[in-house]
Amino acid sequence: MSAVRVELMASAVGKIGGVVWHHLFLVAVDGSGNQSFLRAGPQCLPLESIAGRQDQFGDALETYEASPAGPYGVITFSSATYEAGGVDFDPVAANVPLASGEAAVKLWEALQNAAKALGQEQIPYDPIGRNANWACMELLRCCGAKAALPPKRWAPGAGRPASEPAPHSATRRVGQAIVM
């Protein structure tokens, strides 16, 4: 797609300790108004998230394959049409413009390439460390884009640069509050 605008989206997903947490992803709009998303997420969920469920082939446990990277597998990136009934669609998500015009074309292409490269690193997904928000912001950092979150949105993981290792003490913080 030839993007004319790229935006950082923050979608409220749940609450932790009474505070709303947000899932970050990126959306590009082309000249016709068509939208595409680029998002990160865990490769899989722990076994208990599958038990007792049905998939199109029957019992989901029968086709479950544990990832050697851990219960959430590695960080995976995906991109597709952003529309109602599609992944991550949230008509009330907060958005921050990142680029427009020619800069948007370049940024979207760079983000796609960065996602491919980061995906190839096979980074284990850690919900309280290198998670989807971290990956989304890391893509922007890789592309040199200034990434400010929408005001008063808490996006755990978003503030941790790649050079900063995830904490491993027994009292790890859940995330880093980002309030602009």
Add this chain to the structure above:
Amino acid sequence: MTFRFESFADALSAQAALQAAYPVGSPVEPALEALIGMGAQCKRVGASRVSCRYVESPQALAGWCWHVALEGSANGIERVRIALATTGV
């Protein structure tokens, strides 16, 4: 009629079940009420389209997130579309 996303592990299975419960041509309202009743957040996004989102474990740091689009008209449901994502912070 109760419908639980927690019974399904993929979008195709959930969509087939939802369409069996609320087939094309049936009224939109009961399907919408069922989705809202189970905790989905729904918002009209067009003249004939409602977008719903259902997060299974909003207090977890990663879990299933279901996205539903219900398209309808005076003649009832015309199309149901479901996507599933593993969403984490």
